[in-house]
Amino acid sequence: MVMLAAGTGTSISTMEWAMSLLLNNPSVLKKAHGEIEKYVGHDRRVEESDMCNLPYLDCIIKETMRMLPPGPLLPHESSKGCMVGGYHVPKGTMLLVNVWAIHNDPNIWGDPKKFRPERFEGLEGYRDGFKLMPFGFGRRGCPGEDMGMRLVRMALASLIQCFEWERTGESEVDMSEGTEGINMSKAISLVAICHPRPTMLNLLSQL
Ligand code: HEM
Numbered sequence: 781m782v783m784l785a786a787g788t789g790t791s792i793s794t795m796e797w798a799m800s801l802l803l804n805n806p807s808v809l810k811k812a813h814g815e816i817e818k819y820v821g822h823d824r825r826v827e828e829s830d831m832c833n834l835p836y837l838d839c840i841i842k843e844t845m846r847m848l849p850p851g852p853l854l855p856h857e858s859s860k861g862c863m864v865g866g867y868h869v870p871k872g873t874m875l876l877v878n879v880w881a882i883h884n885d886p887n888i889w890g891d892p893k894k895f896r897p898e899r900f901e902g903l904e905g906y907r908d909g910f911k912l913m914p915f916g917f918g919r920r921g922c923p924g925e926d927m928g929m930r931l932v933r934m935a936l937a938s939l940i941q942c943f944e945w946e947r948t949g950e951s952e953v954d955m956s957e958g959t960e961g962i963n964m965s966k967a968i969s970l971v972a973i974c975h976p977r978p979t980m981l982n983l984l985s986q987l
Contacts, residue, residue: 787924789963790850791931798844798936800953800970801895803945808897812837816941822979826937828930834937839897841932845883845914847895848957852880852964854916879913880964942984943974 802809819833820826831837854877861871869875884892888911890899915922922928939945947953948971956967976984 783924786922787928789961789965790922791928793848793850793963793965794841794845794928794932795935796966796970797848797964798840798932799939799945799972800955800966801844801847802840802940803947803970803972804952804955805895808840808895809940809945812840812936813940816937820941822941822977822983825983826934826941828934831930831933831937834933835901836897837933837937837940839900841929841936842900842912843895843897846889846912847883847892848964849879849883849914850963851914851916853877853962854879856920877913877916879916882910883912883914939974942977942980944977946973948973 802812815834815836816826816830820830826834856875856877858869858871858873858875862869882888886892910917915925915928953970953972954966954968958965958967
């Protein structure tokens, strides 16, 4: 039950935020599709083994989780007394790591409000010191990190490869953050229009 609860909401909200950001940034969506078109083409559906050839897609997911970490506040408890930033933290203190604030700190990230997946180009892995930690850290860090990333990568890659996406109107997708629950979900669920890509019609009709 814990695995299901911890693994579904986080992965779903990452996908929903990523699609919302892509719809508001069509040039990024186009570039992501270009990458899939170049490495996978349209004669077959994207597979898990293709993921190592889609680095830009990875940058999009990292940038999404930087701006909108599914777990914005991580509760931890000190197992022994320690000093943090000059303060004594007694054993058993509840500590909330404000991941959202770290991910959106202008002293750490240039132009943090800007969706710029390119900032992750050439950076290996997800963790750059303690700057980016959408899966938490240490002994209580997310055990489903690898599975979560695989899930989100495959889902996004398939959505981008198979469909053309557009907003329902002129205005941008609302990016307000919901206030219910511990996951960072959208205040207003994403609604978008999609059409099968003409190049994929043949393949999709055989499913
Ligand atoms: C994009 C997907 C995911 C994100 C962003 C995510 C994020 C997180 C975060 C931030 C934590 C807390 C870490 C900490 O306190 O330091 C966590 C814990 C956890 N996650 Fe994930 N997660 C994802 C997917 C998954 C999946 C797919 C599973 C399992 C199938 C999973 C299972 C768990 C479990 C069991 C914990 C509790 C670990 C503990 O308390 O020791 N997560 N996750």
